[in-house]
Ligand code: TXA
């Protein structure tokens with residue numbers, strides 16, 4: 144066990160952490176989506192440290208984070224210059240599509256998967272011939288990347304399978320004692336991990352993970368329909384993910400719309416008396432939700448509402464933080480409403496809830 148320090152992003156601390164990373168160590172870093180656990184992307188041993196620190200299986204590849212170029216010319220040539228992608232494996236159409244996408248969405252929460260350059264360690268990509276790349280928008284992430292002077296591999300800074308951290312304090316509760324430094328960039332603005340797309344060598348574009356940049360927005364920019372990828376393309380997309388440590392069940396409908404049969408099914412999950420429940424609600428006010436939840440159970444229930452007004456951006460920002468706080472509360476069993484919004488960002492929220500919930 145080592146001491147873990149949360150450091151504010153002063154120039155001195157940025158230099159300290161950059162040097163720490165150059166020495167092959169890992170550190171917690173803020174991004175606009177969730178906090179990452181960073182290491183030098185081109186240092187095999189440093190990348191291995193990420194897997195060990197997170198207890199992440201080696202078959203789950205990492206995302207490489209890059210700095211915004213000073214001339215702000217964000218194009219595929221920059222990715223080649225950084226030795227991340229393989230120009231010989233990208234045809235003219237893919238190059239054009241990549242340029243359009245990264246020009247539009249970078250810096251920002253979009254991760255793009257492209258043919259990897261041999262210089263990228265195989266361990267980083269779990270032996271795949273492709274590499275996932277993103278240019279984060281968070282100013283502190285950008286400062287660290289510039290100060291470090293090269294690409295940083297960074298998965299979300301949680302123990303494998305657990306809820307992604309959206310504050311420096313969350314990183315501390317996930318990885319405290321295992322890392323020396325966490326760079327504090329405040330609460331993450333987006334709250335959900337980046338949207339991931341794969342530019343396939345069949346010319347199609349696949350959506351691997353939904354996020355705040357929506358399928359519809361991407362389709363409009365590339366003038367092409369996104370396909371849903373099958374699991375074999377995304378080895379890390381395990382069904383169970385983002386999970387709190389307590390039992391966490393998804394209600395079959397929002398509390399307002401549950402029928403008697405569904406309520407009975409829920410009751411069957413609560414066999415014990417004298418326990419406390421936790422409920423993650425999507426919208427509305429906690430008092431009236433509590434009243435309605437009483438038709439299910441008289442057990443005491445802690446309620447967290449993602450967004451009183453039902454604003455998907457606010458709900459996304461609060462999602463992991465509220466799952467975490469219910470998990471840390473005195474509730475014994477947790478429930479969540481399904482996300483009632485199915486398009487756009489609602490789709491990404493429901494994707495995370497489904498993976499976090501037990502069957
Ligand atoms: O917003 C984010 O993307 C955050 C912040 C820290 O940048 N990072 C993040 O990393 O969510 P992580 O490791 O938790 O999720 C990365 C996902 C994994 O599920 C992995 O399987 C997938 O990206 N991935 C990475 N490289 C891939 C590749 N070459 N092909 C398919 N999937 C890949």
Ligand code: MG
Pocket residue numbers: 298299307
């Ligand atoms: Mg993760």
